[in-house]
Amino acid sequence: MSQLTVALDMMGGDHGPPVTVPAAAQALSLLPALHLVLFGPEAELSPWLQRFRLDSHPRVTVHFCSQQVGNEHKAAYALRHLTDSSMRKALDALASGQARACVSAGNTGALMAMAVKVLNTLPGVDRPALITRLPQAGGGYALLLDVGANVSCDAGQLVQFALMGEQAARHTLDIDRPRIALLNVGAEANKGNEVVREAALRLQDTAGLHYCGYVEGDDLFAGKTDVIVCDGFVGNVALKTSEGVARLLLGLGQRRGFLWKILTFWLKRRLSHLNPDQYNGASLIGLRASVVKSHGSAGSPAFLNAILQAVAEIEHDLPASIAHRFDTAPQDSHAR
Structure with a gap:
């Protein structure tokens, strides 16, 4: 795995591949060290990957899945029944070490529930925060x-x-x-x-x-x-x-x-x-890996900024920094 690998939920948000694929292509052109792992249903995703020549890009890995999380899905339903969704598979990539950060523009409640289930919170953290x-x-x-x-x-x-x-x-x-x-x-x-x-x-x-x-x-x-x-x-x-x-x-x-x-x-x-759009990307911090939530209505420039935010968190290893703060401050009993 490249040290700079980001998993992308390509189906999240209001627009899906017409927004996420151009943003992914631009991120790759801006950052020569970046690797992307893309998740989405083949029928919707493949034509856009071909259009932007990401289907054969040397720094892109594509995993097709059969489901996607919609805005109408309750968090509990998504957690139990949408285990082959692009959102869940992107988070699984973090848990397995295939990627070091994840970006999704999908359902916030489902993303939080899945992220807590798959990644767990850091010691001393009750709940992640956006x-x-x-x-x-x-x-x-x-x-x-x-x-x-x-x-x-x-x-x-x-x-x-x-x-x-x-x-x-x-x-x-x-x-x-x-x-x-x-x-x-x-x-x-x-x-x-x-x-x-x-x-x-x-x-x-x-x-x-x-x-x-x-x-x-x-x-x-x-x-x-x-x-x-x-x-x-x-x-x-x-x-x-x-x-x-x-x-x-x-x-x-x-x-x-x-x-x-x-x-x-x-x-x-x-x-x-x-x-x-210039500061799109709310990070779900307090987890054991970096998860960035893009606005559901984000266009390609905004989704690109969310990817860049995920890259910055990898470079600074933000989860490890937060874990260290809690580990080295036992006197902060109120924070426990």
């Missing part, structure tokens, strides 16, 4: 987690998310001492629900963690912190709202008129870093 990048006003990114894997969490799980986010920021954003904050409805110590307030007390006592308090929703892009922690319900709403506003601003050019076109040109130059 983590994604947010562009910041001063340049660079902050990390937001959880953005949808766990709709409700207790205080201990929020502390675990903080520790995982710390390692993700350190190794993928190259920040030596990441600033950690909790997303809340106010900055004062008495604000928020009981879970958030309890998590804040525990984070203050967590050894070696640079906890800097609460941030509110209007500070998500302000550059005041490097890791923003919340439960998956709050995080998903915050992320989807942010993406909707970004697309609204970047889509103003659909209006007619010369002045609108000038305004759109200026906005796209100033706000291009807000385009959600």
Whole structure:
């Protein structure tokens, strides 16, 4: 196995091979060391592989399967009955060592259930969390987690998310001492629900963690912190709202008129870093291998960015970094 091998669920998302195959071809052209293992039904996948000449590519291995996970499938059903799906087989490739990371744009609930079943969580981690990048006003990114894997969490799980986010920021954003904050409805110590307030007390006592308090929703892009922690319900709403506003601003050019076109040109130059496609790819961290979830509606450029995110996690060996953080911090009893 190449050290830089990524398994791709070619059928996930709203579009399947018309999006995933061109993205795979571009990733191979950009990264000469990259190897891809592709999974999907032969009838749907083969014509696109032939069209982009991936059917005989020396750095591509193709495995055909008989099933695919749809958005309508419940996680429990997918886990029990869709064992020959492209999603499941891509995750199996990680478990067997055939690949070191996996990318799928498929059903989030099914992906999480299958990933936990096939890969297991790291010692000390109760649940994996979805983590994604947010562009910041001063340049660079902050990390937001959880953005949808766990709709409700207790205080201990929020502390675990903080520790995982710390390692993700350190190794993928190259920040030596990441600033950690909790997303809340106010900055004062008495604000928020009981879970958030309890998590804040525990984070203050967590050894070696640079906890800097609460941030509110209007500070998500302000550059005041490097890791923003919340439960998956709050995080998903915050992320989807942010993406909707970004697309609204970047889509103003659909209006007619010369002045609108000038305004759109200026906005796209100033706000291009807000385009959600540029930071597509939410990583399911806390597992024993790297799993990246692409947006279901992602186009080829966005799916390519998800592949590049998976490559970055391989290069930084993010699961091992998270495992080391938990192993070397036994005094962080609240995170256990």
